[in-house]
Amino acid sequence: MSGHEINPNDWITKYADYLFNYTITRVKDRETAQDLVQDTFFAGLKSMKNFKGEASERTWLVSILKRKIIDHYRKINSKKGQAEIKVNFSHDSENEGSWLEQRVADPYDRTAEDTIENTELGLAIHNCIGKLPEKQAQVFKMKTLLGHETEAICNELDITASNLWVIIHRARTAIAACLEKNWF
Amino acid sequence: MSKKNGLIIPCDEANHTCDKTQYREASLWEKIKLNIHLIYCRACRKYTKNNSKLTKLVHSEAVECLKTSEKKKMKSALDNEITGQ
Incomplete structure (x- = not known):
């Protein structure tokens, strides 16, 4: 399709395990990791025309995957924040002001x-x-x-x-x- | 495997047994023969050492791998997407 050697048909055999391993150490959950890898392949497919061949195919996919993982954490964190507000305002007022730091999941926590x-x-x-x-x-x-x-x-x-x-x-x-x- | 029940085994057989022990598939007799071989064979000692190290690394929790079925699912989804374009 594009001039550079890029072949989505080989992606799964070549990179799925690598990307999955990359993801699982960052999101813990197998299901989520799988979804993220799958999303990455889809996104890669869509933006294949923009692939300039400057990096290797895998590096390029990893860079997409990174964005996906960040987006994933943004999404769950914003949900968490909303849930926490309710808890916070009903009772337990001495912790006021510090709920964000305390309750929002920190992706680097166990790192x-x-x-x-x-x-x-x-x-x-x-x-x-x-x-x-x-x-x-x-x-x-x-x-x-x-x-x-x-x-x-x-x-x-x-x-x-x-x-x-x-x-x-x-x-x-x-x-x-x-x-x-x-x-x- | 010329001498069927000899205590002395050649290196290739020793390596084969060593590979099997990594998956706990070697019999006791095979393991005895391997260990006798290791007493006098430096090269195989090294191989065995590296091999067990590799097993340990791979079995540490860090290494994950997709199941074949999961991969198939991904593959078909991706194929759909490719043809859909």
């Missing part, structure tokens, strides 16, 4: 240093998985992250068990090497 580190770790791992050949990435995710049984995976992908272990072995070696370079 202690280890959480930040974990966020980055999750992204680093997904980054490394993203570099694998598609088949390896798929098998590794199913086996390790989703915890499917060996047999179930073999049936679904139509491969033998020893085949699966070879794929897993290659994937693990590659990911370990990649993480060694970028993380440890």
